Amino acid sequence: MDNSNRRMSPSEIKKQLAKSNSTIGEMIRFVFGSVLKRRGLVILNVCLLIIMAGLNFMMPQFTKNIIDHALPQNNHYELYSNVIWLLTTTIILGIITFFSTYMMQILSQRAITDLRIKTYNYILKQDYAFFQDTKTGDLMVRLTSDISNLQMLISTNTFSIIGNIFTFVVVLTFLFIQNWHLALLVTITFPILFVTIRFFRSRIRESYSNVRYAQSKINNQLQATLTEIELIKSYTSEDLETDKFEAIANESNDYSLTATKWQAIFQPLIVLINTIGTAIVLLFGSLFVMNGTMTIGDLVAYIAYVAMLQDPIRSFSMLMNVFQTAQVSYDRIKDILSYRPTILEMQEPVAFPKPLKEGIILQQVTFQYATPTNPALKHVSLTIPNGKTTALVGRSGSGKSTLIKLLTRMYDRSDGSLTFDGIDIKSFSLTDLRHNIAVVSQDVTIVDGSIADNIMYGTENVSHAAIWQAAKQADIANFIKELPDQLDTEVGERGVKLSGGQKQRLSIARALLKNAPIVILDEATAALDNESEKAIQHALDNLMVAKTAIVIAHRLSTIHKADQIIVMNAGEVAEVGTHQSLLADNGIYRHLYDAQFE
Structure with missing residues (x-):
């Protein structure tokens, strides 16, 4: 018996649609494959992000000049010129941010539309058996919510990681040049941040995976009840169906609370670690000012630069949450795209006989x-x-x-x-x-x-x-x-x-x-x-x-x-x-x- 085109069992299909262990790198390559079709916009946006990072780097210097030069020397020209430069830089930064955000939205919308159409077409071309053994509500979630979650990867926040990396390297180098003792003390917090992010990463991902699973069950229940409303009315089973929905909704609520709990613990911890870094600078920087090895303007600028140094880390930690949510959705979409039809066509098909003769x-x-x-x-x-x-x-x-x-x-x-x-x-x-x-x-x-x-x-x-x-x-x-x-x-x-x-x-x-x-x-x-x-x-x-x-x-x-x-x-x-x-x-x-x- 030829089983090469045997219909897959529900358990086999479930295995194909089971959770996978994709990497973040794999997900990024998949999502950004569509983005890279528009390389011109990507390159232009990266250049704008680097310019934005440079402008942000310049702004603490204006504050330093006012504190260390304009105020001690009672120099009005120095004061006015630095204020004007501060405002001008801010305006230029705002204009560049507008264009960068708008272009990112263009890239995001086009890429995610391509992905949604590709997934929709792929689903429609599956075997008849596929639709018998998969839930309509679950497919709807994958085509809507899951793909929308992937869109968060193609955003200004995601692309800003490029500018943040540039900022991080430049600012950290600058801080070591300015005061390597203080810079070394600040970097003590970096391994703590790394370990914290690693600890919460898997837990947050698992929580969001359960949330997506619960949302699929809700959609399946809604789809089933709304299409069988005549049966429900005929047998007056409204309360029974409501009880079923209540159980699923409560399950979804529990999963969502678990995900929220991990998020609620994670974010304050990141803030605390960053605050420890700022406290280190305030403590030892103030001592350096008292000893005369730093000026007040240097300290104020140093604190601003530490904040700039922490921003990429904070952004990265927040981005990790986005990545965890997106990765759960990516796994679900990848499962669909990895399903292979069993009803296959020949590479060189024969034309259907017209008219039929034998039958x-x-x-x-x-x-x-x-x-x-x-x-x-x-x-x-x-x-x-x-x-x-x-x-x-x-x-x-x-x-x-x-x-x-x-x-x-x-x-x-x-x-x-x-x-x-x-x-x-x-x-x-x-x-x-x-x-x-x-x-x-x-x-x-x-x-x-x-x-x-x-x-x-x-x-x-x-x-x-x-x-x-x-x-x-x-x-x-x-x-x-x-x-x-x-x-x-x-x-x-x-x-x-x-x-x-x-x-x-x-x-x-x-x-x-x-x-x-x-x-x-x-x-x-x-x-x-x-x-x-x-x-x-x-x-x-x-x-x-x-x-x-x-x-x-x-x-x-x-x-x-x-x-x-x-x-x-x-x-x-x-x-x-x-x-x-x-x-x-x-x-x-x-x-x-x-x-x-x-």
């Missing part, structure tokens, strides 16, 4: 889901002739819908052969294969938009006349004409403004417009009453004209005219024939037929 042939096809022990399909062999209508019937769980999923390559067979005109289904590109198959199912999907948007969905370059023609063939044109906005009428989320029959007609019109040579009707009228079913049957007849039609039928009265009826039972082909011949055989089909009309 669709299955030989000894077996398919097994990951979790059940018994295969869903067992050695199925059958032929679906071109231009004919083939009906699939059988009890629930007999393998009818699974067979349809194989024909559209939502799943790949585990074993056997599945060909279109003798060409293996894996030889076609997924786009080419699915463009040639139109599916109308019991669970109609209506997009939030206009009636025209729903009819033309998935079909490009459609004329107004073609939309009306499809609507007419689907027996919904008269209904549309009675609407105030006709084709431009909004249908509401999931088509809440339409009845079940109207939704079904829209899906038939969509399939008619697609004009695919193969049509699959997956219990298309099972959810309708008898009157609606009869009204829609004419539209379905129009859809199947000159097409290879495959019909999964719940109501056997709808398939009397099928050219071929295939009876499925426990994943196997039990009977094949026409309506009359199968009734005469007095087998499973006859039993199912009689049961419906007792």
